[in-house]
Amino acid sequence: MSQLEGAVALSEVKQKAGLAKQAAPLLAQLTTEQKNHALLYMAECLEKEAESIITANAEDLQRGRESGISTSLLDRLALNRQRIEAMAEGLRQIVTLPDPIGDTLEAFSRPNGLHIRKVRVPIGVIGIIYEARPNVTVDAAGLCLKTGNAVVLRGGSSALSSNKRIVEVLHQALEQTDVPPFALQLVLDPSRSSVDEMLKLNGLLDVLIPRGGASLIQNVVKNATVPVIETGAGICHTYLDETAQPEMALQIAINAKVQRPSVCNSMETLLVHRGFAARHLPMIAEQFIQQRVELRGDEETRALVAGISAATEEDWDTEYNDYILNVRIVGGLDEALEHIRLHGTMHSECIVTENTLHAARFLQEVDAAAVYHNASTRFTDGFEFGFGAEIGISTQKLHARGPMGLPALTSSKYCITGSGQIRG
Amino acid sequence: MSQLEGAVALSEVKQKAGLAKQAAPLLAQLTTEQKNHALLYMAECLEKEAESIITANAEDLQRGRESGISTSLLDRLALNRQRIEAMAEGLRQIVTLPDPIGDTLEAFSRPNGLHIRKVRVPIGVIGIIYEARPNVTVDAAGLCLKTGNAVVLRGGSSALSSNKRIVEVLHQALEQTDVPPFALQLVLDPSRSSVDEMLKLNGLLDVLIPRGGASLIQNVVKNATVPVIETGAGICHTYLDETAQPEMALQIAINAKVQRPSVCNSMETLLVHRGFAARHLPMIAEQFIQQRVELRGDEETRALVAGISAATEEDWDTEYNDYILNVRIVGGLDEALEHIRLHGTMHSECIVTENTLHAARFLQEVDAAAVYHNASTRFTDGFEFGFGAEIGISTQKLHARGPMGLPALTSSKYCITGSGQIRG
Incomplete structure (x- = not known):
């Protein structure tokens, strides 16, 4: 089966989501120390490679000016040494947060002697669809890694050169750590069809988080069949x-x-x-x-x-x-x-x-x-709520509602220990 | 705005989902006693009206035999006094379960003196799409009512007469209680298009729960833009x-x-x-x-x-x-x-x-x-896990995973008490 499928040319999105899915079980087994070490090294490499990121960013800014995007968009897109240091600092802050993975959420015994424990586990593969700000690339990668999730990033086409260089740097960093670099995937296809494809990638993506303006979010909410965490609008x-x-x-x-x-x-x-x-x-x-x-x-x-x-x-x-x-x-x-x-x-x-x-x-x-x-x-x-991270503010009622801390990027499983119990 | 919309003929599904949405805020304010009283009275009325339900069920069975559905489907469809009593008993069991609504899930204070409390609230409006078994009608109505949710039921067309009579009986029961009868809606349109419409009813339905075979569930998961709780398949x-x-x-x-x-x-x-x-x-x-x-x-x-x-x-x-x-x-x-x-x-x-x-x-x-x-x-x-209710076994990772008790039908909100705090 897999051989046959392998012979057919997969789209970039499917191929990268497939790699992320292969990485997910490996990420789930990492210790807090392994994840924190990778985050710190990612931060270090970002700072070391700041010049090359700024060079790539200049290409995006040039294209942006040529296509006449607004000054405020250009400002959100622009990177300088200070902003890259802020991105690295963001990763170091994530290191200081408690790792929710492995936490026992509930534990109880049944009259038949079964012991049931509900523990926190990663969600699996998270898809993030966002706009021009390249700092989201680093932020999302860091939050997903800390919670043991693989991630497929699809940033705005206006930031493509910056995002590509940032992810190259992060991949080089991860190669020196216990985190498989293919846990972090960036979709390069700037066309609308790559977004459309992500929205329907049930079985490969476990959840989609749109980050950006109202029209981006509404497109995801209205068209996705993959579960979505909706953030954003507030009257x-x-x-x-x-x-x-x-x-x-x-x-x-x-x-x-x-x-x-x-x-x-x-x-x-x-x-x-x-x-x-x-x-x-x-x-x-x-x-x-x-x-x-x-x-x-x-x-x-x-x-x-x-x-x-x-x-x-x-x-x-x-x-x-x-x-x-x-x-x-x-x-x-x-x-x-x-x-x-x-x-x-x-x-x-x-x-x-x-x-x-x-x-x-x-x-x-x-x-x-x-x-x-x-x-x-x-x-x-x-x-402000003291969660120490900013994944977004969920405006939906399922899974997470309101400001989301790291636990919003987790799921749970039941671990049941018995001594030969069978159901009567 | 609402006048203009009212002038346009709404589909049955939209109209009923709209009524359920109007009921939702009323249901959210009911006390446990009010909800339990309604559940007990629903049980009583089901038993009192058993004959008329069995008569309606005979129509379904007749149609089923004529259209040649399988013996096992006929068996799942068939109602008798004993099965109706079991449905009533199910409602009485729901009465004995603790009401999760209003529970404090977390409470903490911030250095600025804000006191933050995370409390359980109903989800709002739940859509249930299911097949031939009429007992799901009563079960779903009971579970949603206990958790303060309005519900839109779309049962299989083979059970339409039974479901219609059951919901009539439940509506008559609710009229004698503090629960607004329009909190419980049954879609009568037996065509596939009423299901298709429910799948896209973002803004009116807060969640969809499919209950039935693999093809029903996959249709909902693959086509719904309303958030879904997926249950079912297990290898x-x-x-x-x-x-x-x-x-x-x-x-x-x-x-x-x-x-x-x-x-x-x-x-x-x-x-x-x-x-x-x-x-x-x-x-x-x-x-x-x-x-x-x-x-x-x-x-x-x-x-x-x-x-x-x-x-x-x-x-x-x-x-x-x-x-x-x-x-x-x-x-x-x-x-x-x-x-x-x-x-x-x-x-x-x-x-x-x-x-x-x-x-x-x-x-x-x-x-x-x-x-x-x-x-x-x-x-x-x-x-078996001791949750006392059977909403289904979630096979997804968002919101709920594994056997679902009443809390799976709830959301949360943050209540924040201050003394004039503003953000600096």
Whole structure:
């Protein structure tokens, strides 16, 4: 069977995924020390080979400028010595994290004497589909290696020269370690068809993680038959309840919007209790305007805050990732909950209140990955949660939800020890 | 927006999934008492309405006979008072299980004073696609309700009359409880297109669980863009090592094959150490033959056991679910591990040995949902593991792996309590 298949020319994607699958059982048996040693050596080689990586990156930048990509994309694509050192530092940080593989998750005995232990194991082969940032190449390789997974990387075509050189360097590094270099695969085919093929690679890829903008993620979610961990989109709300402390409400709202508007856990819509709004919304709105935030309000908001535009129905469902904020006045908690149910994306939601019953109801009733009482939604983040790694923030409900630490890249198996038990 | 959409005629599947989605947030807020009360009342109404269910079932049986379906399918389809009582009893058993919803999974504080709690929540809306057995209708409804999930059922067309009547009875029961009846939806469209539509219902269905034969499951896995929990196929091995106790080896091997050959955790291939085989395989083979098991052996096996046919390459990759067993002699543990890696389906694998190092290596190195030392693979089962429920045995690595208890039907969310924290 395998001989026959070998005779047929496999696509690059299938061939590389097949190699990764062969590497997976070898990776699963590595000790923490072997994996950490490889990570440290990868970091060292990246720094040693920084010049050649910067040279390869220059090719990508040249092509990018010629094809007229935006300045911000060029910035994300650009590598220099400092950024390469940061990539190496990222690998060294992964070394310091506890290795989840082999952990006992549960252990119990049955009346018939069977002893059952649920232990953490790698997932197997992880496919990562991403865009222009070459640092994702190193980051994903490091996180997958630490969790004993083989990985198939498919980065954006604009970063192809950089990614190719980075993976060459990492392969050379791995050759000096106990990690088989073919555990790390980079797809070179820059065409859309290589992505399409990865999406359907059931049996070779165990999971796909898309990292990038909304359209990339939606393409993967809508077309993949391989299991996906969805990350990304967030239309997050902050609700200022009647009893919110005005200064705390102001600080949390401002922070949720302007501390970094471009990310998924920033606020897009501010919901304000009618009574609180009458007393404090003009002051809060002025602070937003001073921070150069464009406000779009419902009718009641516009009656209280002069000179702002009207929020359209579409605005409530828009993730701006920008200095724009919708503001809506609501009659109370129930109306706020209803708005969040209709317009939220189940990412991060916040209530600011001194009413403990309202806080408890909000935490209980809002269906989102992270629900906050009296704290900024900006805390939805693997590092802020203390996980020490940033694989992404899962916005789905299966397998992992919310900020993902290393355990999100693991599975489990049951090990059962008996003394001759048979089923009656 | 919703008005415009309402004006367009929705398909039955979309309409019912939409209703289930509306029910989901209501279900998530139910107390354990409310859910248990509804389950008990559903059980009572099923028993009270047994006659009308049996009448509806007679229509299905009549149609089935006319269309010439097999006796075994007719048997799985047939309902009588006893089977309906067993369905009701199943619901009462679900009442006795602990409610996982609301459990705190993790709780920790951050240096900035944020208190983070990870709690169990329902998944939302679960789609179940299954075949002829009407008891799955009741079982799935009960398991989903207990875990606070709305459910969209799509049973086999051969059981349509039975399922329709059962769901009518359950709806009437729920009307007398705090559970909104529209949390339970049954798709009536018997065409293939209703299944195809469910597979792509991202945004309305949170997960799909196929229950049935291999072709049903593979259709769902290969075509669904909604996340799937894959259950089912198992090509399970038992490896008798050199130092296995002969009597224990015999008992475990016989049990793994003949106690119930039709299920996924039964053995399809027996691997035998060369030295052990020389001493004991003829005796073991004779016992299998006495149990009416057809043996198919490799060359070495056939030299030791007269009159059995040769196993083909295809046989090693076949799930018989029948009184047929492949037998292969191997040189030792490594060869057994290699055979399992090439031909196993990562379901349940067993080693029988007195060599503790070999046992440890087998448990560590075999990549399967359940790995056994000195016990029958037939124990891979929710009830045998003490989970008290049988949602299925996950053969995938994401979200759940191995026998699934109620927690497999749950997700989690992070509840974060602060005192005004903002991100710096």
